[in-house]
Amino acid sequence: MSQQTPELYTDVIIQINGDKLPAKVGPGLRATGWRGGTFVRYIAPDNLVDEYVLEASAGSSGVGFLAFPPEGYGIGEGDWGAENNFLGQQLRTGAGSVAGASTVTITAGGGRYLFKTQETVSLNGAGVRNVNPAVYVLNQTLFISENGLLCSDTSDNLILAGVATPIAVGVCSAVPHARNGFRVGLDLKL
Secondary structure, three states, X not given: OOOOOOOOOOOEEEEEOOEEEEEEEOHHHHHHOOXXXXXXXXXXXXXXXXXXXXXXXXXXXXXXXXXXXOOOOOOOOOOOXXXXXXXXXXXXXXXXXXXXXXXXXXXXXOOEEEEOOEOOEEEOOOOOEEEEEOOOOOOOEEEEOOOOOEEOOOHHHHHHOOOOOOOEEXXXXXXXXXXHOOOEEEEEOO
């Protein structure tokens, strides 16, 4: 699978897909939206209907990541994925924001992916993201950041940033380069 990456406008390019699970988007994600590549965790359901509800991970817990952003949110912030990202109108508010309309697919284990959404600034020795660019190295262990994004920070620096138990999610299989749209390759090991 050695080839130039074709879809440079999407948040996550799935090269080999792993385990997938359905879940409902929680109120925080519905209110703010998310980028493809956001790692998520389970939260307690807020009703008697849903069982598996998600919010963004803060680094200490994670069940997997959302490969695709929601459609039609109009949040801005640049390129939110392909125009053909049809996910069943995952509405953030109103009657359409309940039940199946907010069901997403979690990528939970295995597979190979290229992430456009990643930490681009590294944590310093005080656990603060400063001006130093993040550096990704082949075969390096990758973690979930305090922002729910893929990162190359050390577990010690993540602890200083408030991540109680950093979670290693896999191995860096490709470094950011012009040929892959400056994406980080992840061989997911969750």
